[in-house]
Amino acid sequence: MTEAVFYVLAACAVVTAFLCIVxxxxxxxxxxxxxxxxxxAAIYVLLSAEFVAAIQVLVYAGAVMVLFLFVVMLLxxxxxxxxxxxxxxxxxxxxxxxxxxxxxxxxxxYSPDRLAREVAxxxxxxxPAMLFSAGQLxxxxxxxxxVVGAVxxxxxxxxxVPFEITSILLLAxxxxxxxxxxxxx
Amino acid sequence: MHEPIAPLLGxxxxxxxxxxxxxxxxxxxxxxxxxxxxxxELMLNAVNLTFVALxxxxxxxxxxxxxxxxxxxxxxxAVGLAIILAIFRHKQSVDxxxxxxxxx
Numbered sequence: 001m002t003e004a005v006f007y008v009l010a011a012c013a014v015v016t017a018f019l020c021i022v023x024x025x026x027x028x029x030x031x032x033x034x035x036x037x038x039x040x041a042a043i044y045v046l047l048s049a050e051f052v053a054a055i056q057v058l059v060y061a062g063a064v065m066v067l068f069l070f071v072v073m074l075l076x077x078x079x080x081x082x083x084x085x086x087x088x089x090x091x092x093x094x095x096x097x098x099x100x101x102x103x104x105x106x107x108x109x110y111s112p113d114r115l116a117r118e119v120a121x122x123x124x125x126x127x128p129a130m131l132f133s134a135g136q137l138x139x140x141x142x143x144x145x146x147v148v149g150a151v152x153x154x155x156x157x158x159x160x161v162p163f164e165i166t167s168i169l170l171l172a173x174x175x176x177x178x179x180x181x182x183x184x185x
Numbered sequence: 186m187h188e189p190i191a192p193l194l195g196x197x198x199x200x201x202x203x204x205x206x207x208x209x210x211x212x213x214x215x216x217x218x219x220x221x222x223x224x225x226e227l228m229l230n231a232v233n234l235t236f237v238a239l240x241x242x243x244x245x246x247x248x249x250x251x252x253x254x255x256x257x258x259x260x261x262x263a264v265g266l267a268i269i270l271a272i273f274r275h276k277q278s279v280d281x282x283x284x285x286x287x288x289x
Binding site for chain 1: 190191192193194195196197198199200201202203204205206207208209210211213214215216217219220222223224226227230233234237238240241242243244245246248249251252253255256257258259260261262263264266267268269270271273274279280
């Protein structure tokens with residue numbers, strides 16, 4: 001049942017992503033990407049990352065996409081005939097994109113069993129549940145403290161310094177965006 | 186025989202491969218600067234999916250990484266779109282064919 005839902009959502013994500021990169025209108029591309037992000041948020045729920053799914057909807061499908069839409073509407077672009085590159089670029093895209101897809105797609109074959117075999121280097125008796133106990137620990141933690149608490153504990157303990165550094169990054173981005181978008185530079 | 190843990194790991198990694206390759210194809214194929222940014226967001230989302238899929242095995246650290254990726258993506262979108270606005274005021278176009286100041 002879960003897998004059937006996953007495959008439906010995955011098909012939604014792939015189709016909307018494809019329409020996003022081929023649609024002529026910039027507005028349509030942004031809206032198709034929003035649909036992709038909402039499908040991904042649903043997939044995150046299936047992968048037991050509920051808090052990330054909520055943040056995906058709020059921050060990505062909400063804030064970032066609204067920023068894109070604001071800029072698209074602010075620029076008031078003329079409806080272009082097409083902005084696809086020529087046949088040489090299409091050939092390059094097929095080669096590079098195809099090779100990349102094949103390489104990355106090999107990861108499909110990775111299951112926890114296979115990962116456990118390769119990590120333990122034992123051909124028969126590797127139990128992934130024993131080897132990757134961190135996942136089970138995280139699930140127990142989520143059951144005990146809630147999905148937000150399970151993410152908040154590592155975020156504010158192990159990753160405290162990177163977390164503080166992101167605030168400096170955001171401050172720099174705010175200042176940079178304001179300076180760049182000023183009328184006279 | 187043990188029961189399977191994380192049954193959706195492989196399919197999720199495959200989906201993220203497809204989405205990342207579509208993002209790369211869009212960057213190579215399109216000339217509109219805003220669509221280019223949209224494709225970069227698509228690639229970042231594919232990477233996030235990989236993090237979340239592997240967090241099933243390796244604990245909540247993967248989900249914490251997703252927050253950092255989202256922060257960087259938001260900052261990148263804000264600064265990038267401000268740059269596009271400045272270029273549009275200067276050139277009246279967001280077509281990358283017309284933006285070749287740094288071409289040798």
